[in-house]
Amino acid sequence: MDTLEAMAMFVRVVERGSFSAVARELGTTQPTVSKQIGALEQRLGGRLIARSTRQLSLTDEGQRYYQQCRDILAAVDNAEHSFQTGREGVAGPLRIASSVSFGRLQIAPRLREFVQRYPQVTIDLRLSDQNVDLVGEGIDAAIRIGELKDSTLIARQIGLTRRLTVASPEYLKRHPAPQEPADLARHNCILFNLLARFDTWTFDAGLHQVQVQGNVRSNNSEAIRQMVLSGLGISLSPSWLYGEDLDAGRVVQVLTGYTPSALPIHAVSPPNRRQSARVRAFVDFLAQAFAADQGLACADPF
Template identity: 70%
Template sequence: MRNSVDTLNAMAIFVRVVERGNFSAVARELQTSQPTISKVLQALETRLGGKLIARSTRKLSLTDEGQRYYNECRIILAAVDAAEHSFQSGREKVAGPLKIGSSVSFGRLQIAPRLPDFLRRYPDVQIDLQLSDQNQDLVSEGLDVTFRIGALNDSGLIARLVGSTHRVTVASPDYLRQYGKPQTPQELGRHNCLMFNLLSSQNLWIYTKDAQRHEVRIKGNAQSNNSEAIRELVLGGLGIALSPVWLFSEDLKAGRVTAILQDYTAESLPIHAVSPANRRQSARVKAFVDYMSRALETAPELKAIK
């Protein structure tokens, strides 16, 4: 029995080394040393009678046998994980490390403010919030769950729809005084429009009115991969933006920006919580996703402007 447990542990370490791409990262995760990880894999290779990893000074790469073994290990470990979860279901404590990913603006404005309440409910959870405006690779970065806004392109993920973000077309009062207020989406073509360039739609803004779809190709002299940078450009009077309501909710209340084209409904964007497909969702991941889903459902700053 002991030998079987040791083999499963070695298989799990092997899979993590492959997914993380180096020994040091796995050693840090497991709070052990790099030589210890190397010894585990060497013992596993000795047991199997062949090389799993072709080591070089620059990177790790799998041998053909290693690739096949990696695929089999993932299946076996997932089955073991599922069996344990089935046995422990309902008894697992919400505790332990939880690594969360998000875009910078959504994470700062929508996730971080809710973490104190979540941690008051679950004080045995330790959160690591990682913010990036690039789509984070969940496996290589060791994320348990990340939040993505917009259409999902990666079908190899476990995704749960946790909300939607309504969008509003905004400009500063100074910009509108100088260049006029567009009355239809088509008139946006004559304005300086500011583009958030990480969405798949990019320069295509889509609206509906009376069940009719309106598409307009926008252009402008500035774009960014960060929502808050777009906000600063709008506040500076540079142009018009189509952005999440939550990004400008306080500015709209204070009159720093004006909502335009309110007779038209801008296309909303889904919000998904996504996790790696080969990793069981722990109780802490489920608790956090459930918590965020309830919070986002009732958040007034995510609702459409009436």
Template identity: 70%
Template sequence: MRNPVDKLNAMAIFVRVVERGSFSAVAREMRTSQPTISKVLKALETELGGKLIARSTRQLSLTDEGQRYYNECRQILAAVDAAEHSFQSGRERIAGHLRIGSSVSFGRLQIAPRLAEFLKRHPGIDIDLQLSDQNQDLVHEGLDVTFRIGELNDSGLIARHIGTTYRVTVAAPDYLKQHGQPRSPEELCGHNCLQFNLLNSQNLWVYESDAQRHEVRIKGNAQSNNSEAIREMVLGGLGIALSPVWLFSEDLKAGRVTAILPDYIAQSLPIHAVSPANRRQSARVKAFVDYMSQALHSAPELRPIR
């Protein structure tokens, strides 16, 4: 494998195997056979003089050396990609594999329904949508871009603000009938409030009214790391939630929940498209982020309730 082109190809295959977690998946991507992929990686390991991947019947896992080599390969391939892009002077084709990350609810309700139109516009792209309610490690999980709601803590990422999640305070009519309706944020202290516990300010609900800020420490007997689970709790009459408008938009229209505290504006959350800092943003990533930004800005459920 003395040929630099062959070495780069082997490195690219190794990276894809790590990101897909499957020899056969990469073989299908590259329209070749699984034995061919295995042969390339075995030759790479022989060249390096050590194991990169610890193979088992159930999954692939990296050796310590393999993890370090993977990180280096990502940077090298990104540099090669950037050099080619510079040479091509903007003639890059919008095509290839695009691995996207998102929280479960946002991905299911706001990204997945929009993929058909995007792929219709760019048929040369294939998408792998990875959903998790934990903050995803972009490099380790091989993500090209992920969508995050809320303030960003990691300054070592490339982030673009593409929208805003407006929030609404909601409860089921049965809950309000039984416990009464709070008329001010301070009255929430006497209610069962449901916490989405992945936000830094999970038990601090912030509102504004007439230029006055209201901060309330809420409490309740249930919480979750999944916003759709919070929605089911609200629909079941368990308590009050401060949640994205887009999560309850259909329920509000149908009267399954009631928006309360209409005179108080709940603190909104930014939506960012986030990419690894050590990788040039490809044309396909830029095209998808542009598409999602436009879609979110025009979506009725991404607007505040008046």
């Protein structure tokens, strides 16, 4: 039995929560995975996993061993990476996750340039308005907007989403435009409910905070845009969502004397996993692309 291989398989079983899922991932059978874990337990002289018909759970010893295995595997991976630095080519599959609107409008249009630069990389772009399980879904890197909730992720800020307070001319004909942030409390506000404090809008670095409410909310930016265009209410939304609409007069920026708080854009990867050359190349590429875009650039993206 190769101890490192057995440890890696044990870690995958814990993270996937299933022998059969790991078997499918590795292209082998469930009995083979179970046998390998059993051999590891026999070598250690104790149970790592308490098996039941419904779920797998770690024993106390298994929990400690799992944490130690992750550290050991990460150290081995880092040692190999240190040796191979400068020799690893930018090639192979790359699975990227993003929200639907940002992925469609800001990532997908830039992929042609990336694959022209790195033709041996194949990209699988996964779009969802829910934060996916990076480990469970096999995601190499996810692009996330807003403050990060999971502090264990490997994260790098690569940009900023600047926001505008907007409404349609039709809505403003029926409702006087707000003159200061406090006026928003008397308006129908369309809320983006994936943010931690989606019903508190902040301006001028926290100098103004207002509790807002409305009769519609959504987890998709483009759906909110359509609601704004229809005259339903006021939205605090990314500036990149309304560029053409502002130019055409389909929406109007309100509260122009007050600056909404921007949201950080991070590239995140699973913990204890070395970033491959293709992941680093893609994150560097996006950081450089966003730095050249006034609506997405941050002060120090590198």
